[in-house]
Amino acid sequence: MDRVGFVGLGTMGRPMVRRLLAAGHRVMVWNRSRPAVEELCAEGAEAAADLAEVFELPVVMSALSDDVSVRSLILDSGVLDGAGCRVHVNLATMSADFAAEAAQQHAQRGIGYVAAPVLGRAEVAAAGKLNVLAAGDPAALALARPVLEPLAGRIWELGDDPSRANVVKIAANFLLASAIEATAEATSLVESYGIDASAFVELISSTVFPGPVYSTYGGLMAERRYEPPGFTARLGLKDVNLALSAAHQHDVALPTGSLVRDALLEALAVGWSEHDWAVLAEVARRRAGR
Structure with a gap:
């Protein structure tokens, strides 16, 4: 059980694999592009010939970007059919409906499924x-x-229904998106009066809003530093849309969600899709004519 398969070596996947290696696990990796595989193999990971080889291991973790990639690579590819895997741990932010479908498809093949x-x-x-x-x-x-x-x-163990984990993650990302948008607008306001954005961020993050959200994203906004992204505007839009969809299914109104979605759409429209989603500050500055 110390052997682990890992699928998806993006911004989050690579440091996760390094943590597993440091903990003494033997990790077999697969990624659609080769450079990330070679990078981690140089640090002790093993390259899989294909996805089928990964899913012969007892535990497989995946860190893919969205429902579409998980569906195409794992659910619809046939890789689960006859796989020796005992449990698939899906680390991605998925829709609640997709989580339920994925759990069902795994169960039909005798494979455990954990949304994480x-x-x-x-x-x-x-x-x-x-x-x-x-x-x-x-x-x-x-x-x-x-x-x-x-x-x-x-x-945080959230019960036996995998969709619960995804809904909690969607809700958390919705709160983050809302906080980023509010910080962007507030920063634009103070800048319009000639106040230094860095001083404003220091003030709010050390008084009324202490913690990593306002200090991290406020700092990126003040410095206008959006690359390399920790989380892109494109993925932020995906998650806000997931929150709006989940809310619609239960007749829950999320009026702030519609505002943040439109701001992220504006970011994508001007070519900032792969910038950090703190780039919402630039959207606010554009609205202010700066």
Whole structure:
């Protein structure tokens, strides 16, 4: 059980694999592009010939970007058919409906499924301090815990329905998006009066809004530093849309969500899709004519 398969070596996937290697796990990796595989193999990982080889391992973790990529690579590819995997730990932020479908498809093949999206940027992953939101069958969670612990400051177990973990992650990202948009607008306001944005961010993050959200994103806005992205505007739009969709299914109004969605759409329209979603500050500045 010390052998782990890992699929998806993006911004979050690579530091996660490094944490697993440091914890003594033998990690077989697969990624659509080769450079990330070669980078991690130089640090002790093993390259998989294909996805089927990964899913022969007892525990597989995946950190893919969205429903579409998980569906095409894992659910619809046939890779689960006859796989030797005992549990698949999906670290991605997915829609609630897709989480339920994925759990059902895994169960039909005798494979445990754990939804385990995470809270934290790449530097938090590298430090092993992520907040992991985990849900799934208790037996599957028990198999997943040893590979989640090296990544986590805390594992929040949210029940046996995997969709719960995804809804909590969607709600958390909705709060982040709302906070980023509000900070962007406030920063634009003070700048219009000639106040230094860095001083304003220092003030709010050390008084009324202490903590990493306002200090981190406010700092990026003040410095106008959006590359390399910790989380892109494109992915932010995806998650806000997931929140709006989940709310619609339960007749819950999210009026702030519509405003943030439109701001992110504006960011994408002017070519900032792969910038950090703190680029909402530039959207606010554009509205102010600066």
